[in-house]
Amino acid sequence: xxxxxxxxxxxxxxxxxxxxxxxxxxxxxxxxxxGRVLDYAIRHVPAYAGYxxxxxxxxxxxxxxxxxxxxxTAAFKELRLLAAGATAEAVFRTSGTTRGPxxxxxxxxxxxxxxxxxxxxxxxxxxxxxxxxxxxxxxxxAPAELPDSxxxxxxxxxxxxxxxxxxxVFADTRGLDGKGLAGAIDAAIADDAPVLLLGTSAxxxxxxxxxxxxxxxxxxxxxxxxxxxxxxxxxGRSVPPGELRAAYGDRLGLRAHACVNEYGMTEMLSQRYDxxxxxxxxxxxxxxxxxxxxxxKFGPPWLRSVAADPETLAPLPPGQPGLLRHVDLANLGSVPxxxxxxxxxxxxxxxxxxxxxxxxxxxxxxxxxxxxxxxAP
Amino acid sequence: MTRFDAxxxxxxxxxxxxxxxxxxxxxxxxxxxxxxxxxxLRGATDRLLAAGEALRQRxxxxxxxATDRVAARFADPAxxxxxxxxxxxxxxxxxxxxxxxxxxxxxxxxxxxxxxxxVLDAELGGTAVLEAFVATGGRLTxxxxxxxxxxxxxxxxxxxxxxxxxxxxxxxAPSFGKLAAGEPVxxxxxxxxxxxxxxxxxxAVAVTYWxxxxxxxxxxxxxxxxxxxxxxxxxxxxxLRPRIATGTRLVExxxxxxxxxxxxxxxxxxxxxxxxxxxxAVATFDQQGCVSPxxxxxxxxxxxxxxFAEALAGALRTLEDELPRGRIxxxxxSQIQQERGAAEMRAHADPRTRLWTGAGTAWTVVLEPAExxxxxxxxxxxxxxxxxxxxxxxxxxxxxxxxxxxxxxxGGGDRDPVIARRLALAGASRITxxxxxxxxxxxxxxxxxxxxxxxxxxTDREP
Numbered sequence: 001x002x003x004x005x006x007x008x009x010x011x012x013x014x015x016x017x018x019x020x021x022x023x024x025x026x027x028x029x030x031x032x033x034x035g036r037v038l039d040y041a042i043r044h045v046p047a048y049a050g051y052x053x054x055x056x057x058x059x060x061x062x063x064x065x066x067x068x069x070x071x072x073t074a075a076f077k078e079l080r081l082l083a084a085g086a087t088a089e090a091v092f093r094t095s096g097t098t099r100g101p102x103x104x105x106x107x108x109x110x111x112x113x114x115x116x117x118x119x120x121x122x123x124x125x126x127x128x129x130x131x132x133x134x135x136x137x138x139x140x141x142a143p144a145e146l147p148d149s150x151x152x153x154x155x156x157x158x159x160x161x162x163x164x165x166x167x168x169v170f171a172d173t174r175g176l177d178g179k180g181l182a183g184a185i186d187a188a189i190a191d192d193a194p195v196l197l198l199g200t201s202a203x204x205x206x207x208x209x210x211x212x213x214x215x216x217x218x219x220x221x222x223x224x225x226x227x228x229x230x231x232x233x234x235x236g237r238s239v240p241p242g243e244l245r246a247a248y249g250d251r252l253g254l255r256a257h258a259c260v261n262e263y264g265m266t267e268m269l270s271q272r273y274d275x276x277x278x279x280x281x282x283x284x285x286x287x288x289x290x291x292x293x294x295x296x297k298f299g300p301p302w303l304r305s306v307a308a309d310p311e312t313l314a315p316l317p318p319g320q321p322g323l324l325r326h327v328d329l330a331n332l333g334s335v336p337x338x339x340x341x342x343x344x345x346x347x348x349x350x351x352x353x354x355x356x357x358x359x360x361x362x363x364x365x366x367x368x369x370x371x372x373x374x375x376a377p
Numbered sequence: 378m379t380r381f382d383a384x385x386x387x388x389x390x391x392x393x394x395x396x397x398x399x400x401x402x403x404x405x406x407x408x409x410x411x412x413x414x415x416x417x418l419r420g421a422t423d424r425l426l427a428a429g430e431a432l433r434q435r436x437x438x439x440x441x442x443a444t445d446r447v448a449a450r451f452a453d454p455a456x457x458x459x460x461x462x463x464x465x466x467x468x469x470x471x472x473x474x475x476x477x478x479x480x481x482x483x484x485x486x487x488x489x490x491x492x493x494x495x496v497l498d499a500e501l502g503g504t505a506v507l508e509a510f511v512a513t514g515g516r517l518t519x520x521x522x523x524x525x526x527x528x529x530x531x532x533x534x535x536x537x538x539x540x541x542x543x544x545x546x547x548x549x550a551p552s553f554g555k556l557a558a559g560e561p562v563x564x565x566x567x568x569x570x571x572x573x574x575x576x577x578x579x580x581a582v583a584v585t586y587w588x589x590x591x592x593x594x595x596x597x598x599x600x601x602x603x604x605x606x607x608x609x610x611x612x613x614x615x616x617l618r619p620r621i622a623t624g625t626r627l628v629e630x631x632x633x634x635x636x637x638x639x640x641x642x643x644x645x646x647x648x649x650x651x652x653x654x655x656x657x658a659v660a661t662f663d664q665q666g667c668v669s670p671x672x673x674x675x676x677x678x679x680x681x682x683x684x685f686a687e688a689l690a691g692a693l694r695t696l697e698d699e700l701p702r703g704r705i706x707x708x709x710x711s712q713i714q715q716e717r718g719a720a721e722m723r724a725h726a727d728p729r730t731r732l733w734t735g736a737g738t739a740w741t742v743v744l745e746p747a748e749x750x751x752x753x754x755x756x757x758x759x760x761x762x763x764x765x766x767x768x769x770x771x772x773x774x775x776x777x778x779x780x781x782x783x784x785x786x787x788g789g790g791d792r793d794p795v796i797a798r799r800l801a802l803a804g805a806s807r808i809t810x811x812x813x814x815x816x817x818x819x820x821x822x823x824x825x826x827x828x829x830x831x832x833x834x835x836t837d838r839e840p
Contacts, residue, residue, distance in 0.1 A: 050725025072718030079722055310710035311737040323711050339718060341711045358708040 002110045002333055003085030009040060010111050010332055016302060017117040017330070021125040025301035033302065035060035037329050037336045038068055044083035048335050066306045066315035070325045070337035073267050076105035081334045086110040092150035094266045107150065107266050110333030115150075115269045116157055118330035122300045123158050126260055126273030127196060129281040131223055136163035137184050139199030139207060141172045150266045151229065155198050166193060176203060178210055185218050194223030197252075200230040201261075204248075205239055211251050219253040225277060226254055229262040242292060257285075263297050263354050267338050269330035272297035272305075272352055294344065296351035302329040305352045307345050321345040323358060381465060383410045383561035384585035385568035387424035390417055397558060397586060404468035404704070408561055410586035413594035421583045422601035425525055425551040428580040432549045433522070435577070437504035440546055441493045443575040448488035450570060451481055458570050465562045466535055471704035472663065477535070479700065480662070483816055484536030488543050492819040497547065499820035500829045507548060510838045517838040523550040523604035523626070526832065529617065531608040532559020533665040539567045540819075541606060542582055548832050551581040553598055557609075561586050589613055596620070604628065604832060628831050630824050633667035633782035634752060636774065637811060638800075639675045639685060640767045642790020645810075648681070649688040651787050654811035655759075656692030658785060660700050660740075661815035664755045667782050667824075668807075668815050671753040672760040674770055676788070682763035683731065686744040690733035693740040693757065702739050705756050712754040713738040720745070750777045768792065771799035778804035782824060785811040 002010055016025075016033065025033075039060030042049045052058070052069045062068055073094075075081070082088055088108035095104070109115060128134070136159040143149070143156040159167065166188065170181040188195045197204075204226075211217070226248060239247070241261060248254045257280035264271035274295045279285065299305065306315045307322030316322045324342045331338075343358040383397060384390065390411035397408035411417060432440075450458040459481065466477045486492060497504055501520065502513065510517040526545045530538040538554060542564060545552045554564050564584045572579025587594045589612075599605065599620055606628040607614050614631040621627045637655055644651045658670050673689070675682040717734060720743045724730040730745040740757035747762040750773065764770060767789065774781055781804035789796050797808045806825035807817060817823070823831075 047722045047726040051722055054721070054725075071722060072715040074715035074719040075722040078719045079726055310707040310714070313714060323707065323714070339714065341708075341715060343707055343711075358706075358711040 001087050001089060002083060003044075006040065006044070006083060006086060006110065006333065009036060010114050013037075013302070013329055013332060014114060014117045017114075017121050017300070019121075021122040021300035023301065030301070030304065031065055033329055034065045034068060034327060034336065035062070037332050038062060040332065041083070041334070041336050044085065045081055045335060046084070047079055048081065064315075065304055065327050066325075068327050068337040070308075070313075070327075070339035071335045072339045073105060073265065073341065076107060076267050077103045080106065080108055082108040083110060083333050086333055090153065091148060092153070092266045093148040095149075105266055107269075107334060109150075109269065112153075114330055114332060115153075118270045118300060118302065119154050119157065120161055122271055122273065123154075124162070125300075126262075126275075126278060126298070127225060127227055128162060129278050132194070133162065133164035134194050134196040134223070134225070135165070135167035135184070135188055137167050137181065137188075137195050137197050138169045139171050139176060139181070139197065139203040140169070142169045145172050150269075151200070151264070154264070154271075158198075163196075164193070166191070167195070171199070171203065176207055176210075178207065181207065182216070182218075185220070188224075189218065189221060192221050194221045194225075196224070197226040199228060201228040201239075201244060202230060204228050205244065208247050208251050217251050217253070224252075224254060225258040225260065226252070227260050227262055227273075229264065241294070261295070261297070263352070265338075265340065267334075268303075268326055268328050270300055270303040270326075270328045272299040272303070272354075275351065294353040294355055296347065296353055298351050303327070304350060305346050308339065310358070313339065316345075318346055318348045321355070324352060324354065378405055378407050379465070379468065380407045380409070381469070381562065381565075383408050383556055383565060385565050385572070386411075386417070386421055386583050386585060387428075387580060388420055390585075397561065404471070406465065406468040408469070408586075410556075410561075413585065413587045413591060413597075415593070415597060418594060418597040418601075421553060421585075422525060422598070425553055425581060425583055426601070428577070429524055429549075429551040431577055432546075432551055432581045435549065437497070437507050437547065437549065440549070440578060441490050441497075441504075443571065443578050444488055444493060444543055444546060445490035446574050447567065447570045448485045451485035451567075452489070458566060462563060462566055465566075466560075467703075469562045470532070470535060470560050472535070473701040473703045475700050476661075476663070476703060480535050484539065487536075487540060487819045493543070493547060495818075496544075496820040496829060500827050510836075517840075519836050519838070520548065520833045521836055522548040523602070523832055525602040526550045526552045526604045526606060527598045527602035528552055528554040529605070529607045529609065529613060530554055530557045530560070530564065531610070531613075532557030532561075533667075534662050535560050535563045537608065538564045541608070542567065542584075544828050545606075545832060546578065546581065548829055550604070550832065552583070553602065554582070554584040555594075555598070556584055556586040558586070558588070590616060599625070606630070606832075626832075626834075628826075630667075631780075633780055633824060634671045634750075634777070635668050635783035635785070635814060636750065636781070637670045637673035637785040637814070638767060638770055638787070638789075638796075639673065640786070640788035640790060640792065640796075641676050641681075642788045642792070644788040648685055651811060652685050652688035653692040654787075655785070656689050656696055657700075658811045658814040659689075659757055659759045660693065660696045660702070663702050663705075664753065664757050664759070666815060668817060669755070670759065670785060670811075670814065671755075672747070672750060672762060673785075674762050674764045674767070674773075676764050676767040679729070679763050682744060682761055686731065686733065686742050686761040689759070689761065690740075690742045693742065694735060697735055697739050702757055705738070709754070709756055710738050713741060713756060713758055716743075716754050716758060717741055748773070750774055767796060768799075771796065771803040774800070774805075775803045781805050783807040783809060783814055783817070785809055785814045787811065 089112045093104045143152045146152040170177040257276045344354040394409045450456040510519045733742040784805045
């Protein structure tokens with residue numbers, strides 16, 4: 001829970017979020033809201049105040065939202081970034097797999113209501129632009145099993161908000177319940193009830209491998225769709241997104257526009273999604289977009305992203321690739337801008353194209369990598 | 378666009394050829410490599426094994442002389458060979474031309490006759506034991522070289538691969554080297570120059586490139602070679618170790634790091650001078666070497682560490698111009714930004730943490746307390762830690778024992794021998810000064826082992 005002042009600001013933001021993720025927010029309105037969230041963070045998170053001061057930013061006034069000082073995601077491993085006077089309603093932790101067993105990043109969330117308001121609006125816009133209620137079938141363990149997973153919380157929340165009866169959760173910390181999953185899908189097919197599958201790409205890869213091993217395929221009912229997220233690595237396997245979508249088509253009967261990838265992170269309470277389903281529903285097919293490149297991902301109007309120059313962290317113009325930075329008003333209670341290690345670009349319309357973790361570093365031989373030493377017994 | 382063939386093989390390969398994916402550190406260089414077909418590899422290893430016969434008849438002194446002549450070419454700024462290396466290496470590796478020039482000068486010195494003689498004398502008491510049975514320590518012994526050495530190179534420091542090939546030549550073993558994507562140039566130039574200088578010796582060295590993890594190619598070489606020398610990260614080393622057959626010797630030069638320690642005892646030139654030397658050690662190889670210091674402990678009160686860190690930062694700033702940091706990939710820059718930003722946020726929360734940075738990502742110094750060794754993201758990112766009593770350092774480093782290589786120890790005073798001994802027990806294979814940290818002498822124990830002896834086996838003649 002935020003302090004009194006924070007609660008008032010949160011209430012205004014919730015109202016904004018409730019208007020939906022498609023109601024545009026013009027530059028002035030965004031700047032106004034961003035300025036207030038920035039100002040609140042400066043006055044309530046002392047480390048962030050120092051960080052801003054070092055960049056010549058003293059209050060909510062900043063020359064453009066792209067210049068709001070962005071805290072690197074790594075800082076969430078080192079500090080508790082929570083507004084003074086607030087208590088955390090939840091503490092989400094990063095999975096900690098990319099860097100080995102070092103400290104995990106922690107996001108102390110002061111207002112789950114704000115998280116909920118943001119995620120529901122954007123999810124609805126991305127996955128439920130139309131149609132009847134869907135049975136939500138999840139390959140992600142329930143939040144009670146993974147209390148420090150922001151993704152588990154999000155999936156649990158949208159299931160509660162939007163899921164029709166007949167869905168369920170078919171994974172726990174021990175793994176996937178392949179039998180239960182097949183049962184739920186068979187039942188949906190028998191009832192001709194469309195499903196919405198949700199899970200990490202890794203879980204889907206694992207499940208598809210199992211289906212392939214058994215020679216099984218499903219033809220999901222018309223209107224079914226899928227949301228995946230996270231890196232495209234199975235257990236040691238990396239599958240490019242296009243290839244994974246082809247596998248969804250082959251094993252599940254899902255067309256490419258019905259497969260929507262979500263981009264989010266523990267440190268940020270808003271999300272981006274592939275525009276594919278929305279665009280298809282609106283009658284705008286993919287068109288001449290490069291089919292082998294990353295798909296455009298839209299976010300809610302209270303989230304803006306920019307690519308930053310890797311050497312200088314200067315914001316780059318639309319179209320130029322760099323390290324992605326996100327300004328997320330839903331992050332009220334921690335810090336408003338996050339600098340990630342994700343490489344990609346942002347177009348004129350504010351949609352992000354995420355290539356993935358910044359690459360290009362060939363392993364440098366006998367000198368040592370961080371995760372190695374930290375993993376040493 | 379300059380083209381480069383990343384191979385030197387006994388018979389010119391027919392192809393197909395592939396382009397080397399350089400990653401975004403490289404410049405304008407089109408590198409091609411041949412498909413490592415079974416025929417190509419078999420042909421090469423057969424010829425190398427045959428060349429080994431002739432090699433083992435050559436007096437070692439003649440090998441030293443031929444190598445010396447090639448080394449002299451690399452050392453001579455006017456020589457076309459040196460010029461070619463200086464033209465290709467920055468593009469291939471991303472290192473700045475000034476760094477390449479420095480590395481070529483220092484590495485070539487290690488391949489000159491005086492250095493080679495020194496290592497032969499230090500390790501083997503001369504060349505005789507390589508050529509015959511010699512009476513030593515009350516018995517007759519002779520050194521037996523590998524029949525075929527398979528080297529798997531890493532790309533972080535140009536020259537290390539050539540040194541590996543030279544060591545094999547000194548003990549009269551033929552070599553097959555698998556090049557690293559990060560530095561496919563220097564071993565090829567060396568092999569070509571050697572072949573031009575001395576065809577018989579040149580026939581005993583073959584190098585080529587294939588992407589790491591090409592199992593069929595690796596299997597072919599593992600089957601043919603009786604000695605395998607691997608440089609690199611955990612991945613390559615761990616991938617090969619289980620496939621080494623009984624009877625095949627594996628020499629590992631896996632991932633290593635180094636550190637510095639500054640005691641309150643007398644220091645040459647004082648604390649600031651030591652910081653200047655430390656800066657140079659950090660900057661050399663852009664901190665990518667196993668000899669490169671990731672962190673430096675400074676004994677004494679906090680303001681001594683602050684003064685050291687301040688001076689270190691000033692010296693790194695000067696080195697920005699004198700020895701510029703090379704081109705790095707987006708991922709490397711991103712790591713620096715993340716570590717810096719996290720350190721900066723900590724600094725705003727804790728006054729014991731301070732940060733100094735260069736232009737862009739050129740260099741970073743973080744001063745902060747630490748209970749253990751935290752590896753650096755490299756490319757001139759160094760931590761300075763205050764420590765009340767230097768005697769506590771060896772225990773602090775001990776968990777990193779498997780990966781610790783060198784320690785630059787200055788200001789140890791009277792306690793130096795004791796601390797050095799304890800650092801040795803903590804895993805350090807070299808205890809040295811900041812000046813010498815990046816440049817182990819040719820006869821140094823590389824990762825704790827003698828570089829020539831680790832290739833040799835011994836046979837005793839009993840009367």
